Amino acid sequence: xxxxxxxxxxxxxxxxxxxxxxxxxxxxxxxxxxxxxxxxxxxxxxxxxxxxxxxxxxxxxxxxxxxxxxxxxxxxxxxxxxxxxxxxxxxxxxxxxxxxxxxxxxxxxxxxxxxxxxxxxxxxxxxxxxxxxxxxxxxxxxxxxxxxxxxxxxxxxxxxxxxxxxxxxxxxxxxxxxxxxxxxxxxxxxxxxxxxxxxxxxxxxxxxxxxxxxxxxxxxxxxxxxxxxxxxxxxxxxxxxxxxxxxxxxxxxxxxxxxxxxxxxxxxxxxxxxxxxxxxxxxxxxxxxxxxxxxxxxxxxxxxxxxxxxxxxxxxxxxxxxxxxxxxxxxxxxxxxxxxxxxxxxxxxxxxxxxxxxxxxxxxxxxxxxxxxxxxxxx
Amino acid sequence: xxxxxxxxxxxxxxxxxxxxxxxxxxxxxxxxxxxxxxxxxxxxxxxxxxxxxxxxxxxxxxxxxxxxxxxxxxxxxxxxxxxxxxxxxxxxxxxxxxxxxxxxxxxxxxxxxxxxxxxxxxxxxxxxxxxxxxxxxxxxxxxxxxxxxxxxxxxxxxxxxxxxxxxxxxxxxxxxxxxxxxxxxxxxxxxxxxxxxxxxxxxxxxxxxxxxxxxxxxxxxxxxxxxxxxxxxxxxxxxxxxxxxxxxxxxxxxxxxxxxxxxxxxxxxxxxxxxxxxxxxxxxxxxxxxxxxxxxxxxxxxxxxxxxxxxxxxxxxxxxxxxxxxxxxxxxxxxxxxxxxxxxxxxxxxxxxxxxxxxxxxxxxxxxxxxxxxxxxxx
Numbered sequence: 001x002x003x004x005x006x007x008x009x010x011x012x013x014x015x016x017x018x019x020x021x022x023x024x025x026x027x028x029x030x031x032x033x034x035x036x037x038x039x040x041x042x043x044x045x046x047x048x049x050x051x052x053x054x055x056x057x058x059x060x061x062x063x064x065x066x067x068x069x070x071x072x073x074x075x076x077x078x079x080x081x082x083x084x085x086x087x088x089x090x091x092x093x094x095x096x097x098x099x100x101x102x103x104x105x106x107x108x109x110x111x112x113x114x115x116x117x118x119x120x121x122x123x124x125x126x127x128x129x130x131x132x133x134x135x136x137x138x139x140x141x142x143x144x145x146x147x148x149x150x151x152x153x154x155x156x157x158x159x160x161x162x163x164x165x166x167x168x169x170x171x172x173x174x175x176x177x178x179x180x181x182x183x184x185x186x187x188x189x190x191x192x193x194x195x196x197x198x199x200x201x202x203x204x205x206x207x208x209x210x211x212x213x214x215x216x217x218x219x220x221x222x223x224x225x226x227x228x229x230x231x232x233x234x235x236x237x238x239x240x241x242x243x244x245x246x247x248x249x250x251x252x253x254x255x256x257x258x259x260x261x262x263x264x265x266x267x268x269x270x271x272x273x274x275x276x277x278x279x280x281x282x283x284x285x286x287x288x289x290x291x292x293x294x295x296x297x298x299x300x301x302x303x304x305x306x307x308x309x310x311x312x313x314x315x316x317x318x319x320x321x322x323x324x325x326x327x328x329x330x331x332x333x334x335x336x337x338x339x340x341x342x343x344x345x346x347x348x349x350x351x352x353x354x355x356x357x358x359x360x361x362x363x364x365x366x367x368x369x370x371x372x373x374x375x376x377x378x379x
Numbered sequence: 380x381x382x383x384x385x386x387x388x389x390x391x392x393x394x395x396x397x398x399x400x401x402x403x404x405x406x407x408x409x410x411x412x413x414x415x416x417x418x419x420x421x422x423x424x425x426x427x428x429x430x431x432x433x434x435x436x437x438x439x440x441x442x443x444x445x446x447x448x449x450x451x452x453x454x455x456x457x458x459x460x461x462x463x464x465x466x467x468x469x470x471x472x473x474x475x476x477x478x479x480x481x482x483x484x485x486x487x488x489x490x491x492x493x494x495x496x497x498x499x500x501x502x503x504x505x506x507x508x509x510x511x512x513x514x515x516x517x518x519x520x521x522x523x524x525x526x527x528x529x530x531x532x533x534x535x536x537x538x539x540x541x542x543x544x545x546x547x548x549x550x551x552x553x554x555x556x557x558x559x560x561x562x563x564x565x566x567x568x569x570x571x572x573x574x575x576x577x578x579x580x581x582x583x584x585x586x587x588x589x590x591x592x593x594x595x596x597x598x599x600x601x602x603x604x605x606x607x608x609x610x611x612x613x614x615x616x617x618x619x620x621x622x623x624x625x626x627x628x629x630x631x632x633x634x635x636x637x638x639x640x641x642x643x644x645x646x647x648x649x650x651x652x653x654x655x656x657x658x659x660x661x662x663x664x665x666x667x668x669x670x671x672x673x674x675x676x677x678x679x680x681x682x683x684x685x686x687x688x689x690x691x692x693x694x695x696x697x698x699x700x701x702x703x704x705x706x707x708x709x710x711x712x713x714x715x716x717x718x719x720x721x722x723x724x725x726x727x728x729x730x731x732x733x734x735x736x737x738x739x740x741x742x743x744x745x746x747x748x749x750x751x752x753x754x755x756x757x758x
Contacts, residue, residue, distance in 0.1 A: 051724040094473060105544040110722045133512075135720045136539065136550045137630070160515065165484040171515045172551065251516070341514045343489045345430040 018236055022155065023247040027175045031155060031239050033232070037182040038068050038143070044076060047177060048139055050112040054081040056100055056127040057118040061087075061145055064188055069118055069143065077114075081107055085123065090276035092122045092162045094170075100130040111135045114177070120146035120193070121153035121280060125168070128159030132174035142176045145185040147197025147231075148281050151204075151238035152259075154179045156246040162275055166339040167267045173251050181235055186226065195317035196281025198223060199262075201234050202312060203288065204241045207258045210357035212237055217308075220315045257342055258359035261351040262288030265322070265373075268336035272325040285318030290376045295352040297368055305355055322377045329377055330370035337369075397615055401534065402626040406554045410534060410618050412611070416561040417447045417522070423455060426556060427518055429491040433460040435479055435506040436497040440466075440524055443567055448497055448522065456493075460486055464502065469655035471501045471541045473549075479509040490514045493556070499525035499572070500532035500659060504547070507538030511553035521555045524564040526576025526610075527660050530583075530617035531638075533558045535625040541654055545718040546646045552630050560614055565605065574696035575660025577602060578641075580613050581691060582667065583620045586637045589736035591616055596687075599694045636721055637738035640730040641667030644701070644752075647715035651704040664697030669755045674731040676747055684734055701756045708756055709749035716748075 017034030037043045053073055057066055062084045073080050083103045085096055104113065115138060117127030124142050131140035142154035160171025186194070201223075205213025215233075216223070222230040242259070249256040266287030269278055278286075292306045310320050325332040334348070342349040347363040396413030416422045432452055436445055441463045452459050462482045464475055483492065494517060496506030503521050510519035521533035539550025565573070580602075584592025594612075595602070601609040621638070628635040645666030648657055657665075671685045689699050704711040713727070721728040726742040 094477065098473065101542055101549055102544075105542055105548060105718055108717050108722070108725065110724065111720055112723065133549045133551060135548060136537065136552055158515065163480055163484055165481075169484060169514060170480055170512045172512060173515055338487050339484055341490055343487070344491065345489065346487065 020239055020243055022243045024250055029178055031179040033181045033236050035183050037180055039072050043180055044072055050114050052079040052109050053077045053114045054083055055116045055118050056083045058085045058087040058123055061119040088276045089122055097126055097130055097161050104134055111138055113138050115140040116143055118143045121149045124149050124154045125159050128174055129171050132159055132172040139177050142179040144181055146189055146193055147186055148200050150181040150235050152200040155239055155242045167270055196279040198316040199281040199285035199318055201238050203261050204238050206353045207261045207359035208241050217312055257361045258351055261359055262291045264337055264340050264350050265290040268333045271336050273323055282319055285313045286320055286322050289320045293376055294372045300352055300354040324377050330373040333373045334366055399618055399622055401622045403629055408557055410558040412560045412615050414562050416559055418451050422559055423451055429493050431458040431488050432456045432493045433462055434495045434497050435462045437464045437466040437502055440498040467655045468501055476505055476540050483513055490517055492517050494519040495522055497522045500528045503528050503533045504538050507553055508550050511538055511551035518556050521558040523560055525568055525572055526565055527579050529560040529614050531579040534618055534621045546649055575658040577695040578660040578664035578697055580617050582640050583617050585732045586640045586738035587620050596691055636740045637730055640738055641670045643716055643719050643729050644669040647712045650715050661698055664692045665701050668699045672755055673751045679731055679733040703756050709752040712752045713745055
């Protein structure tokens with residue numbers, strides 16, 4: 001029904017939206033994808049009753065989207081608190097997380113308080129972890145405003161903060177009540193952040209859906225231009241794949257680890273350069289080139305496949321050559337990767353792919369990994 | 380079968396033990412209660428395989444029991460790490476928790492690493508929370524060495540650290556793999572800690588089992604003398620009740636809150652005086668007198684019942700008069716209690732009891748609570 005026909009006074013902005021479900025039994029929830037969602041009351045219907053809600057966001061996102069979200073939530077809750085954090089991966093740490101706890105306790109927020117994570121992956125991961133821990137668990141809603149958060153980090157309940165010795169080392173599996181992906185928010189994303197999000201979109205191709213990889217290749221220019229239809233499809237298909245994988249393996253006892261394609265190398269880049277130097281998606285883009293190269297060394301993909309993926313990552317505006325981490329470059333990478341969460345009894349485990357669009361996790365001898373690191377690093 | 384008869388060369392120390400089960404579906408686990416458990420290989424059979432385990436303990440417990448536990452675990456694991464924390468509730472905070480993460484990451488501990496919490500409630504709560512968060516969750520075993528931890532805090536999966544504004548405000552529900560209560564460790568407990576543990580034993584009477592309350596009253600002198608048989612029964616019955624309650628309501632959506640009898644007042648005492656001034660069990664002992672007095676004001680129990688409970692708490696060596704928290708005593712208590720986790724929309728909720736041995740949680744007007752605080756406070 002087109003509301004414009006029955007109520008001519010209402011805004012005629014058409015709200016097309018897709019609802020997907022992450023199937024996790026009693027913890028199942030919806031992902032809503034569309035334009036104009038933030039200010040639409042229907043987006044927020046059916047959430048639990050509470051006296052207080054708290055919107056957690058950062059200094060960059062707050063001026064853009066805090067007021068519209070506040071306005072949309074204000075009719076439903078007697079108190080809408082704001083908690084504005086500094087921006088960036090460098091702040092995904094305990095002191096910043098504690099600012100959320102300080103604010104909640106200062107306002108005597110009870111166990112029914114709902115947290116809203118308004119921002120990118122850092123805001124989502126920290127707000128989710130704060131929700132998991134505050135009074136041993138309060139409900140939360142993801143409102144991702146970056147491409148990376150919409151297609152990946154806001155879905156699936158992985159929450160965490162970083163430790164100086166490793167990314168996302170302290171965290172919880174804790175599912176949101178709902179994920180709201182308002183595509184309109186992507187219009188304000190800086191180009192570097194946008195490209196970083198494309199890395200996680202591209203990821204779904206080689207690990208799960210070669211037809212999607214073909215589609216991304218065919219539409220990479222339209223995607224880079226933020227074409228609305230291309231973007232809507234990319235976000236939807238990415239969320240479908242993520243939801244399907246998480247629904248089969250919530251706590252990463254097996255399958256879910258394939259979503260870490262490129263991430264073992266990428267986390268080492270992020271930690272080795274210092275959090276915030278490269279964006280997470282940039283490190284993952286480069287990490288996928290390294291992981292594809294490793295897959296080739298293991299005889300799983302052809303050099304042509306590696307070149308094809310490398311070209312696509314470059315076309316998305318992402319780095320494809322790894323930074324050197326000092327004079328003992330490979331050794332430093334290996335040391336950083338040894339604390340990766342997939343490691344088992346000291347052996348680093350990598351997501352490798354084949355040309356049939358399948359991924360698996362396996363241990364690889366250090367010597368082979370070291371060769372790949374050197375071959376992929378800037379000279 | 381008495382091993383001494385078939386293998387005369389073996390030590391004849393008889394190991395009598397009780398196994399209880401906390402029924403939580405896939406998260407069910409055993410509580411083992413007995414003497415001589417720490418050094419007995421049978422105690423540690425059936426735990427998951429891992430390359431590394433880490434024993435988390437404190438400076439007071441380490442000299443007493445770290446080596447026996449190390450020796451018992453060493454045959455099963457290639458690395459047994461020690462993490463020795465400072466002692467006391469004042470250290471149940473983020474910087475101390477982070478020492479666990481630092482040590483685990485320094486030794487590149489993977490997701491299969493098993494943590495062992497060797498110590499009292501503080502060590503158990505912190506180790507459990509560290510296990511809940513490290514790499515989004517690793518397994519852990521509770522090895523409580525205080526009476527309070529054996530009868531209460533080690534069972535049921537409540538883990539947390541304190542925040543300056545409130546006790547246990549940051550934490551998780553995260554169940555251990557096993558709870559091992561070696562009664563022999565209670566022999567070294569300082570008298571003040573021992574009395575603090577009796578507070579949580581006494582608690583189970585008024586909220587759940589009046590026959591147990593009668594038994595405690597009849598045996599309070601033997602309990603205070605640490606009579607082995609009395610102690611064994613007190614620990615076992617306490618764990619049975621705790622397991623039954625937790626099995627019905629793991630995440631405290633209802634029934635489980637009754638285990639907080641005396642704790643709302645008690646937490647205010649602990650936070651108001653500064654963590655570590657009064658032991659948790661001391662604050663709970665006094666808090667039960669206050670909660671019983673509140674129950675009387677609400678017409679649920681007689682003055683005789685309050686006197687009886689007060690006498691028993693005093694006989695256990697616990698304080699029964701509340702400390703004054705400044706000149707605005709009642710207002711300060713109320714402010715501290717308003718951040719209690721049972722609070723709902725600003726209303727503080729209390730566990731109240733009746734003379735039939737039932738407890739329930741209800742909101743009480745501030746004015747009534749203020750009267751009770753003044754009536755129970757030191758003049």
